[in-house]
Amino acid sequence: MKALQIEHLSKTFLKREGPAISDISLDVEVGEILALLGESGSGKTTLLRLIAGLDYPDQGTIAIGDDVVVDDKIFIKPEKRKVGLVFQNHALFPHYNVFDNVAFGLSWLTKQDKARKVNELLTLVNLEEMENRFPHQLSGGQQQRVALARALAPRPEIVLLDEPFSNLDNVLKNQVREEVKKILKKAGATAIFVTHDTTDALLAADKIALMHRGKVLQIGSPIDIYQNPANENVGKFFGKINTLTLNKRENGWLSELGQLASVPQSWEGDQLKIIFRAENVTLTSGKEPGFKGQLVASHFMGDHCLLTVALADTASQSHLLYIKASANHGYKVDSTVTFQIDFARAKII
Amino acid sequence: MAQNRYLAFSKIRFNSWTIYLVIIVLAIAIPLLSIFFGLFKGPGDSWNHIQNTVLFNYVTNSLMLTIGIGALTILTGVSTAWFVSTCEFPGRKFFEWALILPLAIPSYIIAYTYAGIFDFAGPLQILYRRWFPDQPFTFDIMNIYGVIILLSFVLYPYVYATARAAFINQSAAIIESGRVLGCSPWKIFYKLVLPLSRPAIIAGVSLVIMEVLNDYGAVKYFGVPTFTTGIFRAWFSLGDVQSAIFLSALLMGFVLLFLGLEQIQRGGRKYDQITGASNSLARFQLQGIKRLAVCIVCLTPLLLGFVVPVLQLGFWSFKTFRSVMGQEFWQMILNSFSVAGITALLSVLVALILAYAVKLNGGYFAAIMTKVANIGYAIPGAVIAVGIMIPVLSIDKFLIKGLERLTGNSLGLIISGSLFMLIFAYLVRFLVVAFNPTEEGFKKIGWQLTEAARTLGFGPFKCLVKINIPLMKGALLSGALLVFVDVLKELPLTLILRPFNFHTLATKAFELASDEMVAESANAALIIVLTGIIPIIVLSKLISRNSLYEGATD
Numbered sequence: 001m002k003a004l005q006i007e008h009l010s011k012t013f014l015k016r017e018g019p020a021i022s023d024i025s026l027d028v029e030v031g032e033i034l035a036l037l038g039e040s041g042s043g044k045t046t047l048l049r050l051i052a053g054l055d056y057p058d059q060g061t062i063a064i065g066d067d068v069v070v071d072d073k074i075f076i077k078p079e080k081r082k083v084g085l086v087f088q089n090h091a092l093f094p095h096y097n098v099f100d101n102v103a104f105g106l107s108w109l110t111k112q113d114k115a116r117k118v119n120e121l122l123t124l125v126n127l128e129e130m131e132n133r134f135p136h137q138l139s140g141g142q143q144q145r146v147a148l149a150r151a152l153a154p155r156p157e158i159v160l161l162d163e164p165f166s167n168l169d170n171v172l173k174n175q176v177r178e179e180v181k182k183i184l185k186k187a188g189a190t191a192i193f194v195t196h197d198t199t200d201a202l203l204a205a206d207k208i209a210l211m212h213r214g215k216v217l218q219i220g221s222p223i224d225i226y227q228n229p230a231n232e233n234v235g236k237f238f239g240k241i242n243t244l245t246l247n248k249r250e251n252g253w254l255s256e257l258g259q260l261a262s263v264p265q266s267w268e269g270d271q272l273k274i275i276f277r278a279e280n281v282t283l284t285s286g287k288e289p290g291f292k293g294q295l296v297a298s299h300f301m302g303d304h305c306l307l308t309v310a311l312a313d314t315a316s317q318s319h320l321l322y323i324k325a326s327a328n329h330g331y332k333v334d335s336t337v338t339f340q341i342d343f344a345r346a347k348i349i
Numbered sequence: 350m351a352q353n354r355y356l357a358f359s360k361i362r363f364n365s366w367t368i369y370l371v372i373i374v375l376a377i378a379i380p381l382l383s384i385f386f387g388l389f390k391g392p393g394d395s396w397n398h399i400q401n402t403v404l405f406n407y408v409t410n411s412l413m414l415t416i417g418i419g420a421l422t423i424l425t426g427v428s429t430a431w432f433v434s435t436c437e438f439p440g441r442k443f444f445e446w447a448l449i450l451p452l453a454i455p456s457y458i459i460a461y462t463y464a465g466i467f468d469f470a471g472p473l474q475i476l477y478r479r480w481f482p483d484q485p486f487t488f489d490i491m492n493i494y495g496v497i498i499l500l501s502f503v504l505y506p507y508v509y510a511t512a513r514a515a516f517i518n519q520s521a522a523i524i525e526s527g528r529v530l531g532c533s534p535w536k537i538f539y540k541l542v543l544p545l546s547r548p549a550i551i552a553g554v555s556l557v558i559m560e561v562l563n564d565y566g567a568v569k570y571f572g573v574p575t576f577t578t579g580i581f582r583a584w585f586s587l588g589d590v591q592s593a594i595f596l597s598a599l600l601m602g603f604v605l606l607f608l609g610l611e612q613i614q615r616g617g618r619k620y621d622q623i624t625g626a627s628n629s630l631a632r633f634q635l636q637g638i639k640r641l642a643v644c645i646v647c648l649t650p651l652l653l654g655f656v657v658p659v660l661q662l663g664f665w666s667f668k669t670f671r672s673v674m675g676q677e678f679w680q681m682i683l684n685s686f687s688v689a690g691i692t693a694l695l696s697v698l699v700a701l702i703l704a705y706a707v708k709l710n711g712g713y714f715a716a717i718m719t720k721v722a723n724i725g726y727a728i729p730g731a732v733i734a735v736g737i738m739i740p741v742l743s744i745d746k747f748l749i750k751g752l753e754r755l756t757g758n759s760l761g762l763i764i765s766g767s768l769f770m771l772i773f774a775y776l777v778r779f780l781v782v783a784f785n786p787t788e789e790g791f792k793k794i795g796w797q798l799t800e801a802a803r804t805l806g807f808g809p810f811k812c813l814v815k816i817n818i819p820l821m822k823g824a825l826l827s828g829a830l831l832v833f834v835d836v837l838k839e840l841p842l843t844l845i846l847r848p849f850n851f852h853t854l855a856t857k858a859f860e861l862a863s864d865e866m867v868a869e870s871a872n873a874a875l876i877i878v879l880t881g882i883i884p885i886i887v888l889s890k891l892i893s894r895n896s897l898y899e900g901a902t903d
Contacts, residue, residue, distance in 0.1 A: 054803070083804055
């Protein structure tokens with residue numbers, strides 16, 4: 001069952017160049033957590049605001065649950081959409097305490113029902129004893145959980161979270177990410193969150209929609225989108241990506257690396273462009289067969305080293321490859337390295 | 350694409366708040382519109398006479414007043430603001446807020462207070478006769494130069510306040526980098542700070558000029574004919590409505606000219622202020638003669654613009670309050686305070702609706718509407734009065750005829766000369782005074798809380814009541830306070846539009862002073878001045894709260 005369906009949604013701001021959102025279509029299943037991933041200015045927050053009804057699209061339709069909330073003729077106001085929204089800075093009402101903040105969207109309930117419901121939610125977000133505190137008396141993580149409880153309270157069809165983890169330092173971030181995911185899953189909520197951090201998206205989402213310049217480049221599960229990027233741009237988003245151009249010769253494929261031997265049989269065509277990740281390249285000792293290159297730089301990343309290698313072939317010296325190597329690989333800059341590529345993991349684009 | 354934009358425009362931009370917005374703006378625009386359309390009826394009978402005799406005087410006097418007072422207030426306001434903001438000398442903290450105090454004294458009150466001080470029976474001449482019994486006292490202040498000097502003493506705080514805010518908001522980093530690069534204080538002032546603060550200073554001066562062109566009491570008392578006195582003369586003495594309209598239109602032309610010049614000098618330029626990081630600035634430590642000079646520069650305007658007139662008013666009140674206090678006096682205070690109170694509440698309410706509607710609608714349309722709604726403060730009171738009186742009189746005529754036909758009885762005027770009309774006129778003139786703090790308040794809260802409340806199922810009106818109003822009580826209160834005091838001080842508009850026999854503190858003070866009863870008038874004047882001090886103290890607290898220099902002194 002679909003919790004959200006968006007079709008051909010477009011939005012251009014008068015003062016800005018180019019569309020903020022251009023012809024986006026996507027679905028979210030009930031109970032699913034979708035990450036809108038993209039750099040700033042890619043339109044992800046605009047998309048969130050369009051879903052919430054805080055902005056007006058130029059074109060397209062949005063349906064939440066069974067109800068169409070936006071199309072050519074209909075515009076349902078934000079207060080009538082069944083949408084919960086957690087703002088980046090939480091936007092807790094400073095003049096209300098935790099209880100009243102969470103109870104804010106429950107005005108139709110009787111006093112007892114309200115108290116029961118709020119207590120339920122505060123238990124869900126682990127803030128049982130905090131109901132009389134005011135927002136300024138809470139830590140950042142606690143504020144966020146209150147905001148989440150407030151958004152979940154009216155049982156929205158979908159919860160939207162704007163950059164939920166961006167205000168947190170790295171240590172806290174891991175913990176909060178886990179917590180938020182757990183709370184959303186426990187509540188059985190459908191959620192969309194916006195982030196510019198690939199780690200957030202990979203760890204917290206069931207599905208990732210990668211956005212760039214107002215368009216969705218690819219939608220898929222974290223594994224899928226990481227391993228099978230639709231193009232170089234998507235691939236680049238999740239770390240260094242290598243590219244090679246292959247030309248068909250009578251006796252095989254010719255590339256920047258020279259003649260290629262261990263290429264999958266299934267590859268066809270006159271010219272191919274392939275991409276593969278740094279971890280699909282492995283260093284070999286000089287005795288085994290392999291490609292040769294000159295080490296340009298070695299970046300120590302803690303648990304591994306990222307090597308930048310210039311190809312030995314003089315014609316393609318400016319072509320660089322990235323290799324994920326062990327932390328103590330022992331090679332010095334400017335020395336020659338040999339390596340192998342796992343072409344089975346490479347992808348034709 | 351064009352079609353999309355049209356679609357977006359038609360689908361959303363209109364809701365009930367848009368309607369409130371348009372209604373408010375139309376109502377506020379009534380006076381200007383009625384003057385504009387009044388022009389098409391042609392000049393009145395006495396226009397030729399006015400044109401041939403006094404019009405030239407009106408123009409030259411108004412010009413001399415604006416230029417003279419403009420120059421003097423810049424000189425006083427900018428120099429005191431600079432000393433107070435960047436130098437260390439005895440009494441600096443006191444001067445910081447005290448220098449705004451003269452703002453509490455309306456121009457007509459300073460005018461007749463000094464007229465009384467320089468009068469034959471006044472303290473100056475008595476002293477003079479005692480010391481120089483043989484020489485006659487020939488110094489006369491009852492002329493245009495007197496007006497220029499006296500009004501400058503009470504109007505310079507506009508420039509002082511804007512200049513000081515600009516100096517404070519300028520990052521200390523600018524001043525400090527000037528010092529590190531070896532500039533003298535004087536060079537830092539005119540090479541760095543002055544060019545950067547020019548827009549703020551000019552904004553302050555244009556407020557001064559609006560006040561000068563609005564003034565009726567001071568110029569009338571000193572016998573200097575200007576546009577405002579001309580409008581009163583045409584309306585009351587000559588009974589020539591059309592000439593009053595023409596003079597009003599000319600005066601509005603003057604106002605728009607100055608507003609236009611202000612816009613041009615700004616030239617769409619925005620000076621980015623470097624904010625943040627730097628927290629405190631080491632002040633220039635003054636020694637010896639310089640220290641004394643700076644103290645004198647700061648003390649003089651405060652003494653002449655506030656202390657001396659207040660002491661004189663206090664002395665007069667002390668002498669006369671027994672004869673003045675009575676049923677009539679209390680009634681007058683009640684009148685003043687209730688009109689001011691009602692206007693203050695209404696202004697805040699209208700400002701709230703206006704600012705919220707703009708927020709909800711967004712876009713250019715709403716922005717333009719706000720500009721129109723807030724033009725009132727630039728329109729001189731006399732012009733607003735004429736612009737409201739004309740349509741109201743014709744509505745009244747229509748109503749009276751209708752009622753006569755219905756009932757057979759002849760009734761008096763209905764709307765004209767009613768408190769309703771007076772309060773509406775105040776609202777037109779002072780709406781912006783309530784609007785600015787209200788808008789500030791909205792800015793401070795931010796829009797996200799409203800959006801959060803809306804996704805939780807609350808409509809725009811409920812959000813306003815539940816979220817915005819509780820969080821901006823302070824802003825609304827200060828807006829109301831400012832309007833209250835402004836209404837209490839207001840003279841020309843009240844003189845024209847007040848109901849028959851309805852006196853406010855301002856009109857009574859002016860009437861008594863004009864009838865050679867300056868000492869008796871001081872009681873009402875003193876109440877106006879003392880009430881006027883309250884928001885000044887509140888305001889100056891607000892300015893210095895975001896002072897860069899606090900760290901250096903505390």
